[in-house]
Amino acid sequence: MLCDRTATEILQDLARGSLTAEALMEATLARIAERNPELNAIVALRPAEELMAEARAADAVPMDERGALHGVPMAIKDLSNAKGLVCAQGSPIFAGQVAQDDDIFVARLRAAGVIVIGKTNTPEFGLGSHTYNPVYGATGNVVDPSRSAGGSSGGAAVALAAGMVPLADGSDMMGSLRNPAGWNEIYGFRPTWGWVPSEPVGDVFLHTLASNGPMARTPDDLALLMDVMSGGDPRLPLHRGAEKVSPLSPPKSLRLGWLGDWGGAYPMEEGILDTCEAAIATLEGQGHQVDRLAPPYPAEKIWQSWITLRSFAVAAGLRALKDRRDQLKEAALWELDRGLGFSGQEVQEASDLRAGWMRAAARMFDSYDAVLLPSAQCWPFPVEWDYPKEIAGQAMDTYHRWMEVVVPASLLGLPALAVPAGRGGPDQLPIGLQIIGPHGSDAQILGLGQGYHRARSAT
Template sequence: MTLDHYSTAREMVAAVAAKEVSARELLELHLQRLEETNPAVNAVVSLDVRRAREQALAADERLARGEPVGALHGLPFAFKDTHEVAGWPTTFGSPLREDHVSRRDDLVVERIRAAGVVVVGKTNVPEWAAGSHTFNRIFGTTRNPYALSRSAGGSSGGAAAALASGMVPLAEGSDMGGSLRNPASFCNVVGLRPSVGRVPTWPTTNAWELTSVGGPMARNVEDLALLLSVIAGPSTRAPMSLETPGSAFAPPLTGGLEGLRVAMSVDLGGVIAVDHGVARIVQAQEAVFSGAGAHVEQTHPDLAGAEEVFRTLRAWLFQHRFGTLLAKRPDAFKQSLADNIRAGADLTGADVARAYERRTRLAERVRTFFESYDVLVMPVSQVPPFSADDEYPTAINGRPQATYLDWMRSAYLITVTGCPAISVPAGFTPEGWPVGIQIVAAPNQERRLLEVAHAYEQLTRYGDRRPRIRQEQS
């Protein structure tokens, strides 16, 4: 089998298992691609070629001895720089952690390493993974492979850009307000925010936290399902983890769109401002679904209270995590993050209790909504990739966006519903900038969501379009 850096992860795993290509050869293929593209894109940080080659050799030797190997055996991999990897730098994009070397693996890292990957480095993140534009004072800005002057999104921006550039075949990340979905949309790849507990988190300061989750990214839905099958599944270390084994999500994915009950909304009834170009691309997908036999209705769930819930819980969590650090080192935080942390200091117990009460009522309305519809289709991001020189878009169609969170409503309003949501490539602006659609399903319906996303992907094939990475792009 002839492989290149855009071959699917499944093809790469199969070729290594069949000894048609060695893990060392696969690594060198990706190291060459990293050398060619990473200086311009800046997606992979803390690259360690020596250790990667040692791991690739060990992977080949294990296969030669006939020992059992994992589902990702021999694949080059880079972990998000907010996830601890034993023996590797993990900076969180913060000057406070610039020299930090991890002493143990996070659970998601442990599972992926056990599946046989060859670790090459980390993927770049915003400071403390806050905000959906990837830049920090340690490693600088990650740029969009489709237009180097544009943002790659965030906080899993390095992961998405590395995938789109062919530097790695799979990636993982985390998502609070859109950190798996927004960069997937910006970089023309696939990113899944699973239901809470689907991908267990350990260690954590709050094992009952309902906002942030880990999840997979890939260049296509079946590769994403492969990675989900590795990282999903129960753990005694995570009390909220779901019991369904990861194997339930493994490819192949089957089924089509015929008879699917689709709710579609471009702006959630005017609740969110959406760039006109993005709106046109999202609305055009109605023809794709209806043409495949789905029943499409222009409607959306009632998300009243979701804004308050997200803002309250985010500020509360940030204050708990970073308040003491901010008081000691105010100069070590970007201003937008510092403001978000300080907002949490003014919250009362009654504020937090009201947020959970409103979230409970929201969840009930969403549950009822999905009795009538199988999926909700809507924008992932309210804007196309914006300038990499800006921290965030300050206006959408002339409508001011006051904070670094405002333009992310289309993602974070879904966060607090508890629903799984996937970003799938949906088209390009006239400038050639990628735009994804967000497909949302009822809580704990990841398998069905993957099948719908795969069927849509096979009809459209927007994800097959690759970037031409040139330093002079604009």
């Protein structure tokens, strides 16, 4: 089926003229009509007649004037602005608000020839790795719609997995590109800080926890999208140049470290570690050495640094809404109140802990090219839950503690690729494996992922 093919294959056919953007759009809209009512991944879909007209106009552009993604339909995560489309952020406060301009990476996508068809669903303000909100409702997991899709890029992951789009963007503060990828059997990549620029508005120095990035059905497709989204912006302090990662070259032999449950610090539901270790055997089969590692830094110090710096950052974004408390969900109020209440020294202490983890990570990467962790600590949970209240008998003391396993990469802005690990647990649901490298190793991590993908596809 056309909609299940990779973006690389689709683009090759578009370039050869054996496929038209009009035919691709027609198939895309048919797939959305078939799958989206049950899954609720794509929201604010543009009218079909507008999209078909835009596809026909794309077909009229001469071949030598076409961009790298010419004619490809994409839906933008509903935390980012796409000119002329609603950007509700899952909040009733912003429901119906139409973006007046494109965010930087969206403008780059359009310049490359992408046809923006609508938005993908997200949790309210992107808080919590479970995609539901009072504006659009919940997004169902592609394997079992009665289960969570993860988040906050849950709509993007499900749209990809169901063949409603060939490529998707996402953003990742606390695993938002990685958990939904693992739970929906696709690939999500959080790049090194600054590789894909954020918006140069407000403070650009203090709050650097999140990153935009690509999602796709193969690492090769991730690389194609990454090269369009990436490139520096001199208005940002951590910006990088236009470093290209495509075409990918799978590395011959790397030394990898398996961190598992971080020495028992991260509670895991039964079967998570076993499923991930079975996936790791694929990497070993390609000639990579995998060692079990002791925790390189105390998990509690990483967590304490994270929840302080995260609340500090989230409160900076929500402080304009502090007088509309009755319209904010519980998680937003928790983050806002904590973030506004910190002293300068409390923030400094959190930064000191982060610096300690940075030094420890540097020592770890002196010996290992990448390290491995599960993409989540539990299987996809019932869609009607707010979040899991306990894992393996251990109570979760915050709304996001069940995602602690993604924090080591997020706190340092490390490149982290989520790959499908397989299905397991009592209900045979999906989980993913994180492959995390040192700063700037994005091409190598993606190449490792592509080798893994080829090996898994061959079995």
